[in-house]
Amino acid sequence: MNLTKHCTRAWVAILSALMLAFVGLTVPGHAHAQSLGEQVRITTSDDLEGHSILINDDSTAFRTRLFGIDSGEIRLSYCVEPYVEIFLDGQSTFESWDKFPGNNNFKHDKATREKINWIVANSYPTVDTATLAAAIGVSPSALSVRSAIAQTQAAIWTLAEPHFKYGGFYRPADQGGRPNLPTAEEYAAERALYDYLLGPANEGRPESTNHSVKVTFDTTAATVNKERGVVGPYTVVSNTDAFTISSENAHFVTEQGEAIDAATLKNGSTFYLKITEKKGNVKVRATAHADSINGAIIVTHKGGKHGQTVIVTHSKKISDSADMTAEWEGIDGTLKTVANGGDARLPHTGGEIIDKVKYNGLFIGREYTVKGWLMERGENGEAIETGIKSEVKFTPESSDGTVDVKFTVPEGYEGKTLVVFEEAYNAEGELVAEHKDINDKSQTVTISRNIFGSAEGNAGLIIGAVVLGGAVLVGAGLAAQQAQAAPLKAEFTAPAVEASPAAVTPAPAATKGVAKEPAQVMPPTQAAQLANTGVGSVALALLIAVIAVVIGGLLVARGRRS
Numbered sequence: 001m002n003l004t005k006h007c008t009r010a011w012v013a014i015l016s017a018l019m020l021a022f023v024g025l026t027v028p029g030h031a032h033a034q035s036l037g038e039q040v041r042i043t044t045s046d047d048l049e050g051h052s053i054l055i056n057d058d059s060t061a062f063r064t065r066l067f068g069i070d071s072g073e074i075r076l077s078y079c080v081e082p083y084v085e086i087f088l089d090g091q092s093t094f095e096s097w098d099k100f101p102g103n104n105n106f107k108h109d110k111a112t113r114e115k116i117n118w119i120v121a122n123s124y125p126t127v128d129t130a131t132l133a134a135a136i137g138v139s140p141s142a143l144s145v146r147s148a149i150a151q152t153q154a155a156i157w158t159l160a161e162p163h164f165k166y167g168g169f170y171r172p173a174d175q176g177g178r179p180n181l182p183t184a185e186e187y188a189a190e191r192a193l194y195d196y197l198l199g200p201a202n203e204g205r206p207e208s209t210n211h212s213v214k215v216t217f218d219t220t221a222a223t224v225n226k227e228r229g230v231v232g233p234y235t236v237v238s239n240t241d242a243f244t245i246s247s248e249n250a251h252f253v254t255e256q257g258e259a260i261d262a263a264t265l266k267n268g269s270t271f272y273l274k275i276t277e278k279k280g281n282v283k284v285r286a287t288a289h290a291d292s293i294n295g296a297i298i299v300t301h302k303g304g305k306h307g308q309t310v311i312v313t314h315s316k317k318i319s320d321s322a323d324m325t326a327e328w329e330g331i332d333g334t335l336k337t338v339a340n341g342g343d344a345r346l347p348h349t350g351g352e353i354i355d356k357v358k359y360n361g362l363f364i365g366r367e368y369t370v371k372g373w374l375m376e377r378g379e380n381g382e383a384i385e386t387g388i389k390s391e392v393k394f395t396p397e398s399s400d401g402t403v404d405v406k407f408t409v410p411e412g413y414e415g416k417t418l419v420v421f422e423e424a425y426n427a428e429g430e431l432v433a434e435h436k437d438i439n440d441k442s443q444t445v446t447i448s449r450n451i452f453g454s455a456e457g458n459a460g461l462i463i464g465a466v467v468l469g470g471a472v473l474v475g476a477g478l479a480a481q482q483a484q485a486a487p488l489k490a491e492f493t494a495p496a497v498e499a500s501p502a503a504v505t506p507a508p509a510a511t512k513g514v515a516k517e518p519a520q521v522m523p524p525t526q527a528a529q530l531a532n533t534g535v536g537s538v539a540l541a542l543l544i545a546v547i548a549v550v551i552g553g554l555l556v557a558r559g560r561r562s
Helices: 015-021 110-122 129-136 145-160 184-188 192-198 455-485 524-531 535-561
Strands: 039-043 053-055 067-070 074-079 091-095 166-169 215-218 223-225 230-238 243-246 270-274 280-291 297-302 310-312 317-328 334-339 344-346 351-360 368-377 383-394 400-409 417-426 431-435 444-447
Touching: 039 091, 039 297, 053 145, 067 310, 074 145, 110 145, 110 192, 110 310, 129 145, 129 192, 145 166, 145 192, 166 184, 215 280, 215 317, 230 243, 230 280, 230 317, 334 417, 334 431, 344 351, 351 368, 351 417, 368 400, 383 400, 383 417, 400 417
Parallel strands: 344 444
Antiparallel strands: 039 067, 053 166, 067 074, 074 310, 091 297, 215 230, 223 230, 230 270, 243 280, 280 317, 297 310, 334 351, 351 400, 368 383, 368 417, 417 431, 417 444
């Protein structure tokens, strides 16, 4: 095998020095953000060696390998110039693509640079071999790390060097005792990854040598919308789309108050924050992530001569954070209420109280709960619990409106003065408004007294009145009957009257068998006395009876109304 003194030979000449100077790739250093122009050190290791490959249809073989880039942490890179020696002990610096010192396709063709950059971002070691094997349709055993390194390096050289031609894996004539040679399965798949990396999937990747990342919030247009209960808009401004937004107490919403997932926010996305009814604030942090100098090249120099240029396969993640605080004043929500029309009364048996609650300043579209209870106003104006409670949930369609809360008052509160108290809570259980005034007439309902006493007493009084009336009626009837049946006894002496001849009327002839008594005429004064002997008493009795019955009827009606 012919080992040329290019990208594949330098490590042989100075192997002893490298073994002393090598920094293990599995041991992380103290990472720090890189910047273009920063000096780094190129390292190597046998663990990063790939299979040897054939080039240009002859027996010339190139060894392939990954080189380490030590800049506080170890990252890996591929060669860009197959025929240029690498200076492991020279001066090496991060550079952008326009600083490329070579003279091949990478220097002259933008599409070539972008296709090589796509390869280092989509092949090993950025992507593991199992994922690559699935992508190219081979078994994992057909794509070892050595096979992946060899085919990836061959694809990069094919793009970069006009005269480079990949001839597959090297096949020595004498394979006996040689370690790390490809297996038969690897030989069979020696072009699968190579063809994939140069195929239609490779659409190129622009230069991504960002060595800084910035993210901020644009808050210039933010205002508080008290009707919707939101504050915003806020806009995320960053030089990368890779960032996260987090908060311990913020709720991200649209302008209409609908919840949104902060994970969906991108660079330039606008969002609002949900606010509470009370004065408050929320803190939000945006953290942007980016690859520092991903795809950047490492240029090496020694003695005024440029050495092999390598391109970084992947890079350290860097980030930047921005914090913002949204603040708002409370909405000062209020409740004004009227119970049963204001300063109302209920019968002593109780009834229903309808408390019409007028709210002001609540958020549209949010659920609230009004909780109310009845307090008894004591003799000294103190508020005494009754245990009578009610509540209702509602969702305002406007910031101002009304809602009815109904209470049922049982018997047992006659003569009491009851006053309605209310509190309004949001969906989180926070008190947002209240109305509690034991002396508020509009919230006062008086329970009437029972002026006739208990129901049992009323019944006794009614029965007594009816009995009394009945007794009077019976007595009056008896008195009238006796007045009609008793004989009239008139004791008087008629004055003598002299008969005048002209006045004497001859007596009629006597009727046979009938004895006749002489007719008697009662004096007018005696008749008048007879008319007052019983009839007036009967009328008086009847009047008393009617009055008694009327009183009884009123008592019955009163009892029914009560």
